[in-house]
Amino acid sequence: MNAGIAQLQMQFRDYTISLYQQGFLDDQFTELKKLQDDGSPDFVAEVLSLFFEDCVKLIGNMARALDKSTGTVDFSQVGASVHQLKGSSSSVGAKRVKGLCVTFKEYCEAQNYEGCVRCLQQVDIEYKTLKTKLQDMFNLEKQIVQAGGVVPQVDID
């Protein structure tokens, strides 16, 4: 079964590298991995889980704030939630989400309604995409461990 483990490890390595190369993750994610050890083996997964909960909450806030049916749109309220999402995405290394938040924030400041709505849709898709990708990555890790292997450290240059 060693060939199986080696194959899984290679898959994991390739997949992880691709996530960085495609801009889903940045070096802050690498920093989080440094904080994981045998004593806290699920640290990264736990933080990311909190992050995704944050996404749901904040995107909900943004959607409500952008709802014209309740009256005029309060762009500063939208901006406040965008700022928070920008912060937490930055803290976990969610590079694309963070990038979208930067653009989103500019639209809020410009009080550009259509721009904001577009960003809202994009950020919703983006966090969900990242969530799926990371799930696949965590699953590969699990498979490696279950097969009796060690999750390789992946060096991103």
Add this chain to the structure above:
Amino acid sequence: MVVADLLSSFSPSPELHVLAVDDSFVDRKVIERLLRISACKVTTVESGTRALQYLGLDGDTGSSGLKDLKVNLIVTDYSMPGLTGYELLKKIKESSVFREIPVVIMSSENIQPRIEQCMTEGAEDFLLKPVKLADVKRLKELIMRSGEAEERKTTNPSPTRILQNDFDSSSSSTSSSSFHDGSSLDEDTQSSKRMKLEFTVQD
């Protein structure tokens, strides 16, 4: 001197107790882990108000027991609803009991006037988010060295807000080996988030 070194190497180095203040759940989890992995005791709170309550500075006298758990360092986010990190910093520096506790401000925004305002108010350092392990390690070294310098009652009034590069030249203590790790100073200067380089002339 040698005997003192030996003695200090046997006694466990005291753990820093850090109070971390941040309204973001994600950031609290990360800063807590960063500090724990750096061998610090950590208490996290979600707001400046809660921080004051914890310290017993909010006027309520109910939290008397907490003074036993001495806080050695406060790390706070700048932008928080209610009391900002800056306002929290001011309140701490206004307190006769707590003004000696070093306060570090964290922010995702690199705004010069903001940084200057905080440093003028007495902040120990200003960290740009996202905070990295190297930032925390450097911070810990800074705090522990300044605490050590106080213990030795050095007549050299070496300011705590000094550049890393000044560590060796300004410190008059020669046997700070238990805390000094020369190699890490070099890697830390690579950490691009340090604002202090912009304040070289301050002290």
